[in-house]
Amino acid sequence: MPPKLPVLNLSLSTRNPALFAEQLRSACHEIGFFLIKHDHAQTCEVALENAREFFNREEKDKMSIGYENSPAFRGYMPIGVENTSGDIDFRQQIEYAAEYHDHRTRDDKRSLVYHRLRASNPWPDEIIPSFKPAIMAYVETIFEVAGVLRNAMCTALNVEPKTLGRHFGPVYQSKNSEPSFWSMKLVSYPPWDDESPRQGVGSHTDSNFLTLICQDPTETGLQVQSHNGEWIDVPATRTDTLVCNVGELAEIWSAGYFTATPHRVARKKSQQDRISLPIFYNPKLDAIINPIDKNNFPQWDRLTENQWRRDDNHLMASVGENSFKSLARSHPAVFERHHGDLVLLKDGRVIMRREERPTQSR
Numbered sequence: 001m002p003p004k005l006p007v008l009n010l011s012l013s014t015r016n017p018a019l020f021a022e023q024l025r026s027a028c029h030e031i032g033f034f035l036i037k038h039d040h041a042q043t044c045e046v047a048l049e050n051a052r053e054f055f056n057r058e059e060k061d062k063m064s065i066g067y068e069n070s071p072a073f074r075g076y077m078p079i080g081v082e083n084t085s086g087d088i089d090f091r092q093q094i095e096y097a098a099e100y101h102d103h104r105t106r107d108d109k110r111s112l113v114y115h116r117l118r119a120s121n122p123w124p125d126e127i128i129p130s131f132k133p134a135i136m137a138y139v140e141t142i143f144e145v146a147g148v149l150r151n152a153m154c155t156a157l158n159v160e161p162k163t164l165g166r167h168f169g170p171v172y173q174s175k176n177s178e179p180s181f182w183s184m185k186l187v188s189y190p191p192w193d194d195e196s197p198r199q200g201v202g203s204h205t206d207s208n209f210l211t212l213i214c215q216d217p218t219e220t221g222l223q224v225q226s227h228n229g230e231w232i233d234v235p236a237t238r239t240d241t242l243v244c245n246v247g248e249l250a251e252i253w254s255a256g257y258f259t260a261t262p263h264r265v266a267r268k269k270s271q272q273d274r275i276s277l278p279i280f281y282n283p284k285l286d287a288i289i290n291p292i293d294k295n296n297f298p299q300w301d302r303l304t305e306n307q308w309r310r311d312d313n314h315l316m317a318s319v320g321e322n323s324f325k326s327l328a329r330s331h332p333a334v335f336e337r338h339h340g341d342l343v344l345l346k347d348g349r350v351i352m353r354r355e356e357r358p359t360q361s362r
């Protein structure tokens with residue numbers, strides 16, 4: 001029997017914080033995936049309904065927030081645009097991220113490459129007025145849940161929560177604070193009419209800190225790789241439950257103790273589409289997340305450290321660089337169109353083309 005995903009309950013974090021932290025420690029260490037029950041089902045349902053309404057619209061309406069004009073990789077992408085390791089993903093989606101008032105372009109000489117991600121989101125206000133409020137209410141709610149999990153992850157590893165918390169900001173940018181660089185996808189995997197499964201999204205690890213997903217209550221498809229290589233099906237979950245997984249940045253921070261586990265979506269035969277709303281929780285764009293001291297560690301229960309490390313995927317401690325890597329790899333068309341001065345290396349690192357590099361004085 002393949003292992004089952006652990007199920008946690010958010011209310012335990014106030015009733016018995018020590019037990020909650022212990023459950024989270026074991027989930028993040030042993031498998032890197034878990035389900036968590038919460039009290040925000042209604043906010044999740046409203047967000048799912050709005051996403052469904054958007055995806056049911058005509059292509060022309062959806063393309064009114066098309067991603068191609070966004071150097072920051074934001075907006076609607078029809079099926080066929082995204083790929084994982086070169087294979088097309090069978091899904092349509094909208095990508096959003098934290099919004100910045102002070103946008104940066106590639107011509108802005110002050111900025112680092114990843115500052116090109118400082119942008120705003122194209123919202124379909126004219127087509128579905130309820131959309132932005134519904135989605136932002138969802139982001140705000142999930143952000144709260146993620147904050148509780150982040151603090152409990154610290155408790156689990158004997159780390160003072162403030163030392164990690166200082167790298168995170170609020171959902172929105174304000175005069176006095178940089179936001180956390182959260183991002184999200186609203187995804188629709190279309191119906192599939194064949195017995196052999198189709199790639200919804202190929203096997204990958206998430207580059208961010210922690211991912212929280214509200215998914216369609218009836219449709220499945222998400223699969224997690226166990227440590228012996230087997231694929232485990234994530235069950236369909238009600239809207240009072242989120243699917244959570246550890247990202248690369250949490251693996252770096254925890255010196256490999258928490259594991260960013262590969263996962264994928266394999267669409268099986270189904271008449272329905274499957275909607276999912278992953279939120280990629282992250283520190284501020286300029287944060288560097290260094291590994292904590294291994295000497296404080298609890299017992300090591302997993303067989304190997306760096307179980308899923310791959311030569312073709314360089315893990316970066318810089319939130320901005322790690323985020324840019326993941327977007328540039330998944331969306332080669334936007335990368336080529338808007339970032340012709342850059343080269344994407346095989347392992348995901350992005351460098352300036354030789355002719356674009358500033359001349360060095362000796």
Ligand SMILES: O=C(O)CCC(=O)C(=O)O
Pocket residue numbers: 185187201206213215222263264265276277278
């Ligand atoms: O749609 C899902 O359930 C998961 C999608 C995912 O893993 C991703 O977009 O990174």
Ligand SMILES: [Fe+2]
Pocket residue numbers: 204205206211263
């Ligand atoms: Fe993912």
